[in-house]
Amino acid sequence: MSDIVARARALADDLLFPGATAVDSDGAVPDAVLDSLAAAGLYGLTGPVSHGGLGADARTVHAVTEALAGGDLSSTFIFLQHLTVPAMVAGSPLAEAYLADLCAGRVRSGIALLAATRPEPVAITARRDGDAFVLDGGVPWVTGWDHVDVVLVAARTPDDVCHFLLVDAETGPTLEVIPQQLVAVQASSTVELRLHDHRVPADRLVRSVPLADWQAADPGNLRTNGSLALGVAARCARLAELPGLDADLAAVRSRLDAAGPAELPGARAAAAALAHRATGLLAVAVGSRSVSRGHPAERLAREAHFLLVFGSRPAIRTALLAELGG
Structure with a gap:
């Protein structure tokens, strides 16, 4: 996997770091920067080779993240959130519909996992209503809003099961975002996400995990x-x-x-x-x-x-x- 790390280091030195001052000043990561990461195959870093991913091991993921963070933290912050999603979608019922596009960077993703990582209070709740899950609540940090197509949202039921759903990154009457003002990485397009009676089709369910099982695995993440x-x-x-x-x-x-x-x-x-x-x-x-x-x-x-x-x-x-x- 050394060639993947070498690609990341070259991008950090030749593209990300030279442009980092302008990105920070402008408060926005150019789409071309993220397109370059996708063109280098890095959006598929954690995805399986069977769907166009790189199937990188943990040490390679860490080395790539370190290299890119030394170039521009805002761009890396957006990119890093995406890496969770191909790994979660692999092996799920959504794999055939989404995984190849996620690995290629044609579909880009963010995460909103606070309902799984923080036991109380419950950040986002879920209830089943026919062929949909209805979500209520919010999380203070969703990164890359202007650059992602979907967000992997964790939502919990009263019996403490976490449902992980792919939610379209589109605002509307039931989905609101509020830009965060940050001391650094302002260009990362980090927002507060609020949901009210937001319906997500049940076929967008990636997986369901008991909260206790997720919490037991969290320290290793x-x-x-x-x-x-x-x-x-x-x-x-x-x-x-x-x-x-x-x-x-x-x-x-x-x-x-x-x-x-x-x-x-x-x-x-x-x-x-x-x-x-x-x-x-x-x-x-x-x-x-x-x-x-x-x-x-x-x-x-x-x-x-x-x-x-x-x-x-x-x-x-x-x-x-x-x-x-x-």
């Missing part, structure tokens, strides 16, 4: 987000020409790769703390230019701040407070 922080830290190391950071990066990466579910919160905290420290070192190395709006050091510092809280869990927060507090 935390690794990939750590690659975002590693990508930011690695870009800082290159810009500041601080080779000492390379050893720290290797150590944190190894810790993430070796961590089991119990160790992952601490490893994720170490990655976020490293990105935070790396941006500080870059600012000092660059000097006064680092506080000029639009300088890469300024943008990377805001991104590291964002990653201190993105995709967190209580155990990560506790570990990170201890890491930063010394």
Whole structure:
């Protein structure tokens, strides 16, 4: 899979990083950037080869995510949400209808999974009504709204079963979005999603999972987000020409790769703390230019701040407070 990682690194260095300042300033990721990721086959990274995907293993997914995050975090943030969906759709009743297009990037997707990842209060509820599921509730973070065709929405029933449904990314009387104002990755088109009596055809059901089963597996799903922080830290190391950071990066990466579910919160905290420290070192190395709006050091510092809280869990927060507090 080394050629896939090499493709991602080339895109990060030749396309994403050179354009990141403009993306951040404009507050929008150009469609052409995401088209380039699709043309490189990266939208199929987690999809099966049988449907045009790359069938990449976990380490390759992590390496690609890290490489792209060191180019432009907004673009990577949009792309990363998509990777969940081909993996979930594979083997489901929707595979033949959607999987090839998802892998090719002809259909692009976001996720709204809070009803599965946060036990209470229930973010989005589901009830069956004839040939449809009716959804009510909302989630504060859905990324890539202006760039996705469908959103994988988790919704829960009173008996704590999570239904994962492909919902069309179209606003209307029963589906509303409110743009979020973020300190970083504003260009990621992240919105609050609100649903009220929103009907989704039952044939858009990807799968149903008891909440307890999803919660038991959730700690093992935390690794990939750590690659975002590693990508930011690695870009800082290159810009500041601080080779000492390379050893720290290797150590944190190894810790993430070796961590089991119990160790992952601490490893994720170490990655976020490293990105935070790396941006500080870059600012000092660059000097006064680092506080000029639009300088890469300024943008990377805001991104590291964002990653201190993105995709967190209580155990990560506790570990990170201890890491930063010394």
